[in-house]
Amino acid sequence: MNTKIHILIAALSAAFIATGCVSTSTFEKMQADKNGEIKTLQQQKTALEQDNAALKQQSASQAQQSAQQVGSLEQEKAALLAASQQRQQQYDALVKDLSKEVEKGQLQVRQYKDMLTVDLAEQIFFDSGRATLKTGGKDVLKKVGEALKGYQNKVIRVVGYTDNVPVAKSLQGTYPTNWELSVARATNVVRFLQDSGVPPERLVASGRGEYDPVATNDTPEGRQKNRRIEIMLIDQNLANEMAKPSN
Numbered sequence: 001m002n003t004k005i006h007i008l009i010a011a012l013s014a015a016f017i018a019t020g021c022v023s024t025s026t027f028e029k030m031q032a033d034k035n036g037e038i039k040t041l042q043q044q045k046t047a048l049e050q051d052n053a054a055l056k057q058q059s060a061s062q063a064q065q066s067a068q069q070v071g072s073l074e075q076e077k078a079a080l081l082a083a084s085q086q087r088q089q090q091y092d093a094l095v096k097d098l099s100k101e102v103e104k105g106q107l108q109v110r111q112y113k114d115m116l117t118v119d120l121a122e123q124i125f126f127d128s129g130r131a132t133l134k135t136g137g138k139d140v141l142k143k144v145g146e147a148l149k150g151y152q153n154k155v156i157r158v159v160g161y162t163d164n165v166p167v168a169k170s171l172q173g174t175y176p177t178n179w180e181l182s183v184a185r186a187t188n189v190v191r192f193l194q195d196s197g198v199p200p201e202r203l204v205a206s207g208r209g210e211y212d213p214v215a216t217n218d219t220p221e222g223r224q225k226n227r228r229i230e231i232m233l234i235d236q237n238l239a240n241e242m243a244k245p246s247n
Contacts (some may be wrong), residue, residue, distance in 0.1 A: 182207030
């Protein structure tokens with residue numbers, strides 16, 4: 001009987017010990033799992049804080065770049081406005097200087113973007129089929145030359161134009177076609193402007209002959225409009241761009 005009691009006590013003790021061991025192991029595992037979850041959350045928090053800091057820095061950088069771009073655009077706008085105002089002032093001054101000649105219909109002043117153009121009526125400056133400047137034309141051209149001296153930042157391009165009537169046979173030995181006639185007229189205008197004090201390095205002479213009409217050649221009035229000399233004032237920077245060879 002005593003032996004049976006001892007066996008029962010020993011069995012119960014073993015059961016209690018075994019139950020206690022299982023509970024401790026489970027608790028430690030749960031604790032380890034929780035620690036792992038806490039560590040993972042802390043790592044995620046740190047990563048989020050770093051991402052947030054990076055986003056703030058990126059946002060600040062973008063804001064700075066945007067401000068710089070706005071500032072640059074404002075400067076470009078101001079420069080364009082100043083250039084436009086300068087061109088208008090130059091146009092007004094040129095019209096004022098040549099107002100008498102404009103009123104007489106001897107010339108016309110036009111403005112187009114970065115260029116000012118003085119259109120000279122051909123009949124005032126040249127006889128038909130000739131390239132020698134007439135006395136009356138020289139008087140007008142001298143006034144034009146005085147007005148052009150002040151435009152130091154301009155290239156002055158003189159272009160000759162004709163109608164489509166062929167050069168008279170008696171003159172073809174000197175001017176075989178309207179090409180030669182238009183170039184000779186432009187060259188003589190350039191030489192006169194140089195003699196009037198316009199720096200020659202700012203002068204360019206060229207001829208277009210009959211190939212750039214502004215009116216029909218089917219009427220006397222149209223042909224008269226096509227026979228003309230254009231004096232174009234071109235910004236130096238634009239002239240440099242136009243002179244570059246195309247790729």
